[in-house]
Amino acid sequence: MTDMELLKHLMLLLFSAQVITGGFVTLTSPGQYAVLGTEVSFTCTVVNASVGGLILISRNDSQSFQTVCRVEASSGGQISGTEEFICSAVAGQTSTYSLTIRNVSRNDSTVWTCQAGGMTSNRVTLDVQYPPTVEIHTVTPCSGFTFLVSESNVALNCSVKGANPAPASFTWYHEDATLQNGPSPIYTINSVNRSTGGQYRCTADNGISPPGEDDVTVYVHYPPTVHVGDTKRVVTESEDLTLQCTADAIPEVTSVVWTKKVVGRRISENGTLRLRDIHKDDAGIYVCKATNKVTSCSEGPQTKHSHASVTLEVQYSPTVEIHAVTPCSGFTFRINESNVALNCSVKGANPAPTSFSWYHKDVSLQDGPSPIYTISRVTRSSGGWYRCTADNGIHPPGEHGVQVDVHYTADDLYAKPQTKEKRNLNVLVTGKKGCPLAPEKLFRKKLNEQPLSHLWRHSAEAFEAEKRQMRTARVSIPPEPLDTFSVACPHSRLEPDRTLPGEDLEEAQQCAAELSQAYHPSLAYMNRLIHSMHRRCNGAATLLYGPHGGPLKLHALHSLRGMAVTRYQ
Known part of the structure; x- marks a missing residue:
């Protein structure tokens, strides 16, 4: 049958429909609600009347009723409809017709009526229930899912975009581990740490299966953690040393720089510091600084720096200088002076010397921890070359020598106490x-x-x-x-x-x-x-x-x- 033929047939049935006084039409549904995606049927019954023409079943769409299916009253055959809506006479029942919705949609959740012989039935509201549709959002002031380590009270919201009825229970998961279950859609991360990152999933349950579900990936940014190994290094002067600096960071570091404290200038740009032929002036604190760019959920992009330091101790042999002990101010002594002392003064050493040796004309005079050598009484033989060495275990020992002169007169030489x-x-x-x-x-x-x-x-x-x-x-x-x-x-x-x-x-x-x-x-x-x-x-x-x-x-x-x-x- 062509569309034109169908239209002529409908007009004929419409004009031939009889209106019977005292009769009425009823519309019934099988329950209070229907579940989204299921099949549901309405029954339209003409009571106390015999009608001809068409039986119309309509639903309210945007404040007006639209017919979704038509049945010829006399034959019970479907005149119009779709695969979704099927209508026909109920077999074995007089003046009873049915509408079957094979796949209930959310649009079907509305008011339905049936018309026959110019009569309109009661209105039946179909409640279509369906599971929640949810979407995870961050709670203000956060605007994304990238958080910064140590941020606090970062919240995720399992936002319901649609549900009938409303969800009664929400469940939160992190990497499939259950975090929270209850009526609140909000999950709060009290303090962000490195393990906070990963997949988060929420489900919303309103009793209609399956529960609504959504998941997001949370990213955690953190400033560099700098690794330099031992924070104190001890080397001997003239040795070589390599200091290695690495940094753990998300996102990856953009620079790793070595500087020497106080000096401040950059001495290495790639995380590896090589010190050759170390001198005692190289001792000090070396600082490695790593930089990366992170994103905070509330403050957005920002640059972060982290530091780690290494204290370099350089051990070197002593530098010594012989001085006369006060009240003497030089190395010229008068014969018969008593308790004249020489001091093997340490000008620099690391570690401090533990042993001092004194020599006079290459003859050993004294060994021990004291740097002082005392000439108890100056004689003519006291003059000559004096040498001291200071030993701290670093080769070679520190060494210095001086010439001692003894002054005297003829009286000093030949006169004897008598x-x-x-x-x-x-x-x-x-x-x-x-x-x-x-x-x-x-x-x-x-x-x-x-x-x-x-x-x-x-x-x-x-x-x-x-x-x-x-x-x-x-x-x-x-x-x-x-x-x-x-x-x-x-x-x-x-x-x-x-x-x-x-x-x-x-x-x-x-x-x-x-x-x-x-x-x-x-x-x-x-x-x-x-x-x-x-x-x-x-x-x-x-x-x-x-x-x-x-x-x-x-x-x-x-x-x-x-x-x-x-x-x-």
Whole structure:
């Protein structure tokens, strides 16, 4: 049947429909509600009347009724409808017609009526129930699902977009682990941490299966966590060291930079710091800074920095310097001074030295923890090269040396502490002209009209033999009135009036040098004495010494007739 033929047929049935007074039409449904997607049927019954024409079943769409299915009253056949709506006469029942909705939709949840023979039935409301449709949203002020570590009270809302009836229960899951179940659609994350990230799912249940469900992925951003390994490194000077800095971050770091604290300038850009031939000035705190860009749910994108530091300790051998201990201010000491101290002062060392060694002319003096070496009494032999070493276990030990000079006068050298009855003087025995007395002239002098040689315990021959063996000869004189004396640097071949040539002066100076080794007098003093004698006299110097190298006593010299006495204080 074509559409035109159908239209003509409907018009014919419509105009032929009978209206019976006293009759009525009823519309019934099987229950109070229908579940979305199920099948439901309405029954339209004409009571107390016999009608012809069409039976119309309509639903209210947007404030007006629209016919969804038509049945020919006489034949009970469906005149119009769709696969969704099927209508027909109910077999075995007079004037009873049915409408079957094969797949109930939410649009079917409305008011329905039936018309027959110009009569309209009662209105029946069909309640179509369906499960919730939900969608997860973040709660203000958050605007997305990216959170920052340590943010607090971040909330997710299982928002219901549609449901009939309304959901009575909501269940939250995180990675399939149940978090919360109850009437509230809100789940609150009290404090965001790294484990907060992942898939979140909520279900909403209103008794209509299946429950409404939605899921989202939550991302957690966090600033870099910087790893530098051991936070303290100990190396020995001149060694190499590599410091490695890594960072754990989401999103990944954009830069990893090493700097040295205080200095502040960048010394490495890639997380690896290589220190070559380390010097003690390289010691200090090295800081690694990592940077990334994170997103906060409430504040949006922002840049974050994190730091970690390494303290570098450089161990190195000591640097020492010898100082004289107060009240001394230099390294020139006076003979017979007591408790003169030298300090092996540490100018720099790491670790501190535990042992100090002192040497004098490469002879070990002292080893131990004290840096102080004390000269209890300064003697002529105290002078010379002093060296100290400081050992802290780092090779080589620190070392420093100084030259110590000992100053003294002739009195300091030869005068011995004696009683008042034996006071000594430095003396020079000269002839009548004030010039040194040559040894052979001294032999011919007489004491109490006796040759001097007769008073010596050694004969003149023995003395002469001894002179040939030694540059300095010592002879004994009777103890009273003379004491033991020595003749130093005799030049027997020179006459008193003879001019002293240059080579003889050189010989006299050499003799003085040899004397300085034997008696340790001041070489400068001896040279001054030789030059003085050379200016005054044409002879060699003859010096007389008393017991133990001390000067001859004055009263003993007075016993030598014809001699003048010159004092050298």
